[in-house]
Amino acid sequence: MQTAKWPKVLPALTPEQKRISDEFMKRWHEQLPSRYGILERFNHNFPVRHSHPGFRATIEIGAGLGEHLHYERLTPEQEGNYCAVELRENMAEEIRRRFPKVQAVTGDCQARLDFPDGHFDRYIAVHVLEHLPNLPACIREARRLLDKQRGQMLVVIPCEGSPAYSFARKISAERVYNRHFSGGYSWLISREHINRPHEILEELDPHFTVERKVFFPLPFLPFAFNNLCIGLSLKPRPA
Numbered sequence: 001m002q003t004a005k006w007p008k009v010l011p012a013l014t015p016e017q018k019r020i021s022d023e024f025m026k027r028w029h030e031q032l033p034s035r036y037g038i039l040e041r042f043n044h045n046f047p048v049r050h051s052h053p054g055f056r057a058t059i060e061i062g063a064g065l066g067e068h069l070h071y072e073r074l075t076p077e078q079e080g081n082y083c084a085v086e087l088r089e090n091m092a093e094e095i096r097r098r099f100p101k102v103q104a105v106t107g108d109c110q111a112r113l114d115f116p117d118g119h120f121d122r123y124i125a126v127h128v129l130e131h132l133p134n135l136p137a138c139i140r141e142a143r144r145l146l147d148k149q150r151g152q153m154l155v156v157i158p159c160e161g162s163p164a165y166s167f168a169r170k171i172s173a174e175r176v177y178n179r180h181f182s183g184g185y186s187w188l189i190s191r192e193h194i195n196r197p198h199e200i201l202e203e204l205d206p207h208f209t210v211e212r213k214v215f216f217p218l219p220f221l222p223f224a225f226n227n228l229c230i231g232l233s234l235k236p237r238p239a
Contacts, residue, residue, distance in 0.1 A: 007110075007134035010191045020181050021188060022088055028176055029064040029091070039168075039228065042216045044071040046231035047124050047154035050212055055121035055152070057081040059145060061109035061138070062128030066095040069102065076101075083120075085109055109141065110134040118147045126156045129200050130193045136203050143207045143236050153208055153234040157200055159215075159224040160193045168228055197224050208234035 013021065048071050056078065060068060063084035074082060082102040086092040087109075095104040107113055109125075110132055123142045132138050142153055159165045169189070177185045204210075212233040215222045224230070 006136050008194055010133060010194070013191075017187070022090060024177055024181065024188065025088065026065070026091060026094075027180060028173060029067060031176060038217075040067070042229060042231070043126050043156050044068045046156055046214065047122075047126065048072060050154060050231070050233040051122060052150065052152055055150075057083075057120045058122040058124060059083045059085060059113075059115070059120045060124040060126075061085045062087070062125060062131070063091075063095060063104070065091055066099050066102075066104075068124065068126055069095075069099050083115070085113065110137045112141060113145065115145055117144055118151070120145050121147055121150055121152065123151070123153045124155075125153070127158060129155060130157055130160055130195045133194065135195055135200065139203050139207050146236050148236050148239065151236050152211075153232075153236075155200075155204075155232040155234065157197055157230050157232070158193065159197060159227050159229060161196050162225045162227065164226050165228050197230060204232075204234060207237055209237055210234055 044067065047068070058078065058081065060083070063086045066084060069082070069084070072078075072082075079101045080103075084092075084095050084099070084102055084104045085107050086095060086104065087106070089106045092104045092106045095102070105113075109128070123146050125142075129135060129138070146153065173189075174185045177188065210232060212231075213222070214231040215224075215227040216229045216231065218227050221227070
């Protein structure tokens, strides 16, 4: 008997693993901008460069410590209508401290969020969709939240599983983890990057059309195996 693929079921975390996971994610987000600047510039410049002009309201999921906001050039109205959604309260609190003019919400992007249909012009997801056990639910909610005429979903995902990405992680995130924690890194990454690029694109396709796809760092060789990330600009399909 075939079982449903979604939601993917992950092993339960022990209290100690939950503590390590939350602490590592905070440390990793703190080190990314200074230590891995080239990658971070692509991650955050892609949504900015490919945003349609004249947007009013933005929702960003998996907002981390608010790193993406450093790259935005928002009017006072756009800033006040910017909602940063973060699953971890310790990180949402840091967003509130750093960026008091935006809305920082603790919430799960895979569940219904407390906004009306079509409320946002932009939906930003930078290195988030690869983490989600219930990816289809997140994508359906993204489409609900976006204005169907002018709404835009801006996504960056890793080329998880590619030789290039596996090597890059070995000398970056895994090295940071081993510097601060013991017990090996494999248990953490095996439950973090659970969705591959082809799975994400398959789930996006019924709800969104791709306006633009950009590979990094080799856009002239547009394949997952030799790149680190993919940037996607999408628009909602008509009902």
